[in-house]
Amino acid sequence: MVRVPTRKVLLYGKTKTVYADMILQAPKVELDQRTQIVLATRSVDSAGNTIDAASFKTGETEMTNDTIRYNFKTQVGLTTKTYTQQGEMLVIGEKAKKVNLNTTFISTARFTxxxxxxxxxSFVAGKMxxxxxxxxxxxxxxxxxxxxxxxxxxxxxxYPLSQGRHSGLLRPNFITDERRGIGLQDIGYYKVINDHWDVKLGADLFSYGEWATSLGASYRTRYRFNGGxxxxxxxxxxxxxxxxxxxxxxxxxxxxxxxxxSRARPGVSFSANVNAGSTKYNQSIPGNAILPFQNIMGSSINFSKTWKNRPYNFSLSATHSQNNNLGLINLSLxxxxxxxxxxxxxxxxxxxxxxxxxxKLGVGYNGNFFNNISFYDTLSYGKNGIKPFFQYLxxxxxxxxxxxxxxxxSLPPVLGGRLIIxxxxxxxxxxLQRLTNYQWNESRQxxxxLNRKGMFIDQRASFSLGFNTALYGMYSFKKSRVLAVRHVMRPQLALSYTPDLNRSRIRYTKIDTTGRGIYYNEMGGQVLFNTASRQSGAVQFGIDNNLEMKYRSKKDTGKAAIKKVMILEGFGFxxxxxxxxxxxxxxxxxxxYVRTTLFDKINVNASATLNPYQLDAKGNEINKLAWQGGKFSLGRITAGSVSIGTNIQSKPKDPKKEELKRKQQEERMQDPVLAADQQRLLEYMQQNPNEFVDFNIDWQLNISYSLSFYSRLRPDFSGFDTEFTNGMNLNGSFNLTPKWKxxxxxxxxxxxxxxxxLTVSVNRDLHCWQLSINVIPVGFTRSFNFTVSPKAGLLQDLRINRTRFFTGY
Structure with missing residues (x-):
C-alpha cells in the first residue's frame, strides 16, 4: 500500500526488501521515501507472543529483532530485542544501534x-x-x-569473535595427589606463529617437588605435508x-x-610415526588407567621413491621398538x-x-641392508662391571x-582353467657381520x-613347482528354509628343492650332561631341529576351505527372501x-586355523600349531609319529590362540545425524592433509573419553577376549617353557535417561x-553445558574427577574441575 501525501510505502505479510547487499524481511514494513528510513516490526498473537520476527542481513551479519529502524542513506539503524550470532557466540541486546557496516553498540547485552x-x-553487561x-x-x-x-x-x-586459531594462555587444572601433593596441571601458553606453524608450551607443578614440561608444535602446508x-x-x-x-x-x-x-611429489613419499622415550614414562603419568599397561611402544620413519614407467623402487627407513616391562630398547637404522x-x-x-x-619368464631383484642396536635403559652403564654405554652399543x-x-x-591354466601351475x-x-657359536661349558654345566665379528656370506637357492585349484561341492535341502550348503576347497601342492650351499657353517654342540646335542647354523645361530643339514626336497601341501549357506528369510518374499550367510569364512592347514x-x-x-563371523556380529579367530611327533621320557622329540604305536593321536598342540570380539549398539535416535557424523569422519580420515590431526584427535579421545559422549546412541557394548600360549625354547636348551596370556577387555555405555549416560x-x-x-564415567547433558564424573577405582593409579564445562570451545576455560589421585595398591 502507498500513501501518496506522506510518500510512505506499507508492506504486509511475508515481505522481503533488498537494497545493495542488505536484505530485510518482516511481517510489516514501512518505508518513508523522503527520509529513506525503513521501519520493520514483528507480528504477535493475542497474548503478545511473537509469531514472525523481523530479520536484517548485511554481509556476513544477520540479526533477528522485534523492531528495526534503519536509514538506507546513512546506514545507521536502531533495533530492539536483537539476536545476532557471531561464530559460537549469541549476543542478545535490549537495544542496539548499528553505526556502520561492521560496528554495533548494544545496551543491556547478553553474551552466551x-x-x-x-x-x-549468559554474561550480562550494561553496554557492549x-x-x-x-x-x-x-x-x-x-x-x-x-x-x-x-x-x-x-x-x-x-570477547574474540574471529574464527580460527588465537594465541593465548591455557587454563590449568587444580588436582590433588596423595603422593605428589597439590598441583596445577596443564599450565601453558598457545602461540600461533603463522598460517603454517603453531606451538604449545605446557607444564605441571606439584607441591612435593614433582614437575613436568611439554613442548608441542604442529605444522601444515596445504597439498604438501602436515605433522606434529x-x-x-x-x-x-x-x-x-x-x-x-x-x-x-x-x-x-x-x-x-x-x-x-601424495599430490605434492608423485612417486616420492615420506612418513613418520614416532613414539619413544623412557620405559618408565607411561607409569609416571597421573590419572591414566590405560597408559601404565601399554608396555610395547614402536616408531617408524619411511622414505620411498618409485620411478615412473620404470620397475625400480628404493626405500630408506628407521624403526624403533621398546618393551617397557623389560626396559629393553631396540633401534634399527x-x-x-x-x-x-x-x-x-x-x-x-x-x-x-x-x-x-x-x-612369461620373469626375473626380479630384492636387496636390503639393516643396522641394529639394543640396550637397556635401566642399567647403570660404566658401573658394577657394566661396560660404558657407547662401548656396550x-x-x-x-x-x-x-x-x-x-x-x-607364468604358465597358462590347464584343464580348462581348473589347474594353475x-x-x-x-x-x-x-x-652378516658376526657368527654365533654355542659351546658346552663343563665347569658351569x-x-x-660366543660371537665372532667379521663379514660372512650365507648363500641359499631353491627350486619350486606349485599346483593350485578349487573344488566346489553343494548339498541341497528339500522342504526346508535352508536351501543349500556349499563347500569350497582350495587345495595347494608344491614341490621344492633347496640345496645346502653353506654346509660348512653347520655346527654341533652338546647341550646337557646326558650327551644330547643339537645342530645349528652359526650364520645367525638358528637351531636345526632333528637334522644336520639344510638340504631339503619337500612336498608342501595344504588346503583352505570355506562353508556358506543359502536360506529363505521369513521377513521377505520372492527373490529378496533368498539370503546367503557364511558359516565358516576359512579353515585349513x-x-x-x-x-x-x-x-x-x-x-x-x-x-x-579357523575364522568366522557369527550372526554378523561376533568375530572368531583361532589358530594352533600341531607337532606330530612323540616324546621320550625326558621330553625330547623322537622319530615316531603320534599315531604310531597303537594309540591314535594327531599330535601335540604346542602353540595356539583364540580371539573373540563383538561390538553391538542400539539404533541411533536420529539416523540422519548419525549418518552425517559418519560421513564427516570418513572425509576427514581419507583426507591425507588431515591424517596427522586425526591421529592426535584419536589419542586425545582415548585420554579424555568424557568429552566425547554420544547421547544419540542409547547403549553400546564392546567385548573382546583373547587366549594365547606357546612353547619357548629355554636359552640353555634344557627344554621348553609354555607361556600363557589370557585377557578380556570390556567397553560400554548406556543412557540412564535421555540426558544421563x-x-x-x-x-x-x-x-x-x-x-x-577399571574406569566408570557418569555424564549429564545440560544442553549448552556438560557434566562428567570419572572414577578409576582399581589399579595402581586411582583417581576421581568431577568436571562441569560449557560445550562451546570458546568458553572451555570456564570449566569447573576437581581431580584427585591415589597411588598404590
Missing part, C-alpha cells in the same frame, strides 16, 4: 553460547560494542543462570625425601607424526631396500598373436644385508654363547614332507583373575 531464545546462562567477526568489548559484566544473576563481577569483558611434534619431560618426586616410600626419577617421551600429500619389479626379458615389444611360453651392534633374485614363469627359482645371499631327510620327514610345526571400560587378566584397570 546457548542458542535459545531464552538461554540457560561489537565489531563483526572480530571482537566484542563490554563494561562491567556478571554471569546469569536461568535468569538469576550471580553477584560476581568483572570490570570489563573482551611433542616433547615431554617429567622430573618425578613422590612423597618426601627421607621417607621409606620416597621415589624420584627423570623420564621423557617424544612423539612425531608426519604425512606427505638406517635400513634400506632396492627392488626391481618382475621384468620379462623375452617378451615382445609389440604383442601380436599368441604369446610363447618363454615370454658397539659390542651389541650388528649389521647385515640380503640379496634375492626370484625367477618366475606355478614354477619358480630363487637365489639369495645373506651378509651350561651352554655359552599347511604342512610339508621332506623326502631327503633320513628321519622325522614330516614338518614338526603344522599350522591350523553411564559408561565404563575394564581390562581383566583372566589367568590371574585380576582387574588390570
Amino acid at each position: 553460547t546457548c542458542l535459545l531464545d531464552d538461554p540457560h546462562f 560494542k561489537v565489531i563483526n567477526q572480530k571482537l566484542a568489548v563490554s563494561g562491567p559484566a556478571h554471569p546469569e543462570f536461568e535468569g538469576v544473576p550471580i553477584p560476581v563481577y568483572v570490570p570489563f569483558g573482551f 611434534l611433542t616433547f615431554n619431560f617429567r622430573s618425578s618426586k613422590q612423597n618426601f625425601k627421607g621417607d621409606p616410600d620416597f621415589t624420584s626419577s627423570k623420564v621423557f617421551n617424544i612423539s612425531w607424526s608426519h604425512a606427505v600429500d 638406517p635400513n634400506g631396500a632396492f627392488t626391481v619389479n618382475t621384468i620379462f626379458p623375452f617378451q615382445r615389444k609389440e604383442g601380436a598373436g599368441t604369446a610363447k611360453w618363454y615370454e 658397539l659390542d651389541t651392534a650388528e649389521w647385515g644385508a640380503n640379496h634375492s633374485i626370484p625367477i618366475t614363469l 606355478s614354477p619358480g627359482i630363487s637365489y639369495n645371499q645373506v651378509w 651350561k651352554v655359552d654363547t 599347511n604342512a610339508s614332507y621332506d623326502l631327503l631327510r633320513d628321519s622325522m620327514r614330516l614338518s614338526r610345526d603344522i599350522p591350523l 553411564l559408561s565404563g571400560s575394564a581390562s581383566v587378566d583372566v589367568k590371574k583373575m585380576d582387574i588390570q584397570y
Whole structure:
C-alpha cells in the first residue's frame, strides 16, 4: 500500500526488501521515501507472543529483532530485542544501534553460547560494542543462570569473535595427589606463529617437588605435508625425601607424526610415526588407567621413491621398538631396500598373436641392508662391571644385508582353467657381520654363547613347482528354509628343492650332561631341529576351505527372501614332507586355523600349531609319529590362540545425524592433509573419553577376549617353557535417561583373575553445558574427577574441575 501525501510505502505479510547487499524481511514494513528510513516490526498473537520476527542481513551479519529502524542513506539503524550470532557466540541486546557496516553498540547485552531464545546462562553487561567477526568489548559484566544473576563481577569483558586459531594462555587444572601433593596441571601458553606453524608450551607443578614440561608444535602446508611434534619431560618426586616410600626419577617421551600429500611429489613419499622415550614414562603419568599397561611402544620413519614407467623402487627407513616391562630398547637404522619389479626379458615389444611360453619368464631383484642396536635403559652403564654405554652399543651392534633374485614363469591354466601351475627359482645371499657359536661349558654345566665379528656370506637357492585349484561341492535341502550348503576347497601342492650351499657353517654342540646335542647354523645361530643339514626336497601341501549357506528369510518374499550367510569364512592347514631327510620327514610345526563371523556380529579367530611327533621320557622329540604305536593321536598342540570380539549398539535416535557424523569422519580420515590431526584427535579421545559422549546412541557394548600360549625354547636348551596370556577387555555405555549416560571400560587378566584397570564415567547433558564424573577405582593409579564445562570451545576455560589421585595398591 502507498500513501501518496506522506510518500510512505506499507508492506504486509511475508515481505522481503533488498537494497545493495542488505536484505530485510518482516511481517510489516514501512518505508518513508523522503527520509529513506525503513521501519520493520514483528507480528504477535493475542497474548503478545511473537509469531514472525523481523530479520536484517548485511554481509556476513544477520540479526533477528522485534523492531528495526534503519536509514538506507546513512546506514545507521536502531533495533530492539536483537539476536545476532557471531561464530559460537549469541549476543542478545535490549537495544542496539548499528553505526556502520561492521560496528554495533548494544545496551543491556547478553553474551552466551546457548542458542535459545531464552538461554540457560549468559554474561550480562550494561553496554557492549561489537565489531563483526572480530571482537566484542563490554563494561562491567556478571554471569546469569536461568535468569538469576550471580553477584560476581568483572570490570570489563573482551570477547574474540574471529574464527580460527588465537594465541593465548591455557587454563590449568587444580588436582590433588596423595603422593605428589597439590598441583596445577596443564599450565601453558598457545602461540600461533603463522598460517603454517603453531606451538604449545605446557607444564605441571606439584607441591612435593614433582614437575613436568611439554613442548608441542604442529605444522601444515596445504597439498604438501602436515605433522606434529611433542616433547615431554617429567622430573618425578613422590612423597618426601627421607621417607621409606620416597621415589624420584627423570623420564621423557617424544612423539612425531608426519604425512606427505601424495599430490605434492608423485612417486616420492615420506612418513613418520614416532613414539619413544623412557620405559618408565607411561607409569609416571597421573590419572591414566590405560597408559601404565601399554608396555610395547614402536616408531617408524619411511622414505620411498618409485620411478615412473620404470620397475625400480628404493626405500630408506628407521624403526624403533621398546618393551617397557623389560626396559629393553631396540633401534634399527638406517635400513634400506632396492627392488626391481618382475621384468620379462623375452617378451615382445609389440604383442601380436599368441604369446610363447618363454615370454612369461620373469626375473626380479630384492636387496636390503639393516643396522641394529639394543640396550637397556635401566642399567647403570660404566658401573658394577657394566661396560660404558657407547662401548656396550658397539659390542651389541650388528649389521647385515640380503640379496634375492626370484625367477618366475607364468604358465597358462590347464584343464580348462581348473589347474594353475606355478614354477619358480630363487637365489639369495645373506651378509652378516658376526657368527654365533654355542659351546658346552663343563665347569658351569651350561651352554655359552660366543660371537665372532667379521663379514660372512650365507648363500641359499631353491627350486619350486606349485599346483593350485578349487573344488566346489553343494548339498541341497528339500522342504526346508535352508536351501543349500556349499563347500569350497582350495587345495595347494608344491614341490621344492633347496640345496645346502653353506654346509660348512653347520655346527654341533652338546647341550646337557646326558650327551644330547643339537645342530645349528652359526650364520645367525638358528637351531636345526632333528637334522644336520639344510638340504631339503619337500612336498608342501595344504588346503583352505570355506562353508556358506543359502536360506529363505521369513521377513521377505520372492527373490529378496533368498539370503546367503557364511558359516565358516576359512579353515585349513599347511604342512610339508621332506623326502631327503633320513628321519622325522614330516614338518614338526603344522599350522591350523579357523575364522568366522557369527550372526554378523561376533568375530572368531583361532589358530594352533600341531607337532606330530612323540616324546621320550625326558621330553625330547623322537622319530615316531603320534599315531604310531597303537594309540591314535594327531599330535601335540604346542602353540595356539583364540580371539573373540563383538561390538553391538542400539539404533541411533536420529539416523540422519548419525549418518552425517559418519560421513564427516570418513572425509576427514581419507583426507591425507588431515591424517596427522586425526591421529592426535584419536589419542586425545582415548585420554579424555568424557568429552566425547554420544547421547544419540542409547547403549553400546564392546567385548573382546583373547587366549594365547606357546612353547619357548629355554636359552640353555634344557627344554621348553609354555607361556600363557589370557585377557578380556570390556567397553560400554548406556543412557540412564535421555540426558544421563553411564559408561565404563575394564581390562581383566583372566589367568590371574585380576582387574588390570577399571574406569566408570557418569555424564549429564545440560544442553549448552556438560557434566562428567570419572572414577578409576582399581589399579595402581586411582583417581576421581568431577568436571562441569560449557560445550562451546570458546568458553572451555570456564570449566569447573576437581581431580584427585591415589597411588598404590
